[in-house]
Amino acid sequence: MDSIKSILKNTLNAIGNFLKYKKHLYVKPLFFIIIALGIVLLAVYFYKAVIHEPEELITMDFSQNDQVSYDFSGTTIALDPGHGGSDPGAPSQYGENEDEVVYSIASKLKEKLTDSGAEVIMTRGENDTVSLDDRKVEADLFISLHSDAFDDPAISGFTTFYTYPNQEAFGQHLNAALDEHSLLYNRGNQVMQYQVVWQLDYPGVLIELGYLSNEFDDYILNQEDYQDEMVTAITEGINSYLSR
Known part of the structure; x- marks a missing residue:
């Protein structure tokens, strides 16, 4: 020491x-x-x-899309929220199951399209069980909304599906609009024999907005703001298709 x-x-x-x-x-x-x-x-x-001039605070204004007005007068659009009633669809870990997620988005979309002058047909109510046969309705455009699940939880992304050549362009326009707004990987516009689409003789698509088996997809699809973004995207896709 x-x-x-x-x-x-x-x-x-x-x-x-x-x-x-x-x-x-x-x-x-x-x-x-x-x-x-x-x-x-x-x-x-x-x-x-x-x-050096002071830097301005940069913010992202997601509300600006809501200021865009569309005129869908004379157009009948069928919205098909997948599953429902006794069939909840894919389960969720973060919020609502598939039937509730897609019904929420379809309801918001119906309001936006109606405000734009379209006549909107919903294939089911919030708690209704409706067969695939009964989802066939007469309209000008048909959109079936889903958020499915895979055995592999790593699979993520959104996809648009169509069956016939006269449905392909509608799917392409919706896919492009979703690509602008979605946070998920774009899995493309694909041909698939889904009954709700192949039983139609007019432009119709089935949209997989994401996969609830994936943690990130599940989380964002249960967020109110993200659902609003999907509504904006689909509305833009419809307008793009009708304006072509």
Whole structure:
């Protein structure tokens, strides 16, 4: 213990002697260092206060899409929220099951399309059990909404499906609009023999908005804001198709 105190004392004495008797070695360099530091600080202050304008806060305005108006007058659009009633569809870990997720989105979409002048037919009510045969309705356009599940939880993304050539373009327009708004991987516009689509003789598609078996898909599809984004995307896709 005494040796440690002795070493510490000798060290402090050496530092003190250096500062007292060796000023000629450090005073001049220290002076220049202080001057340089002052110049740097002055330059930074001058840049911020005089040259550089204050940065503006950048925000993302998701509400701007709601200001866009469409005119779907004379168009009848059928909305088919998948599953329902005794068939809840894919289960959710973060919120509502598939039947409730897609019904929520379909309800919001119905309101937006109706406000734009369209006549909207819903193939089922909130708690109704409706067969695939009974989902066939007469309309100008048909959209079936789903959020399915896979055995592999890593699978994610949205997909649009059609059956006949006269349905392909509608699917392409919806897929492109979803690609602009969705946070998920675009799995493309694909041909598939889903009954709700193949039993139609007019443009109709089935949209898989995501897969509830995937944690991220499940989470965002249960978020109100993201559901609103999907409504905006589908509305834009309909408008793009009708305006072609």
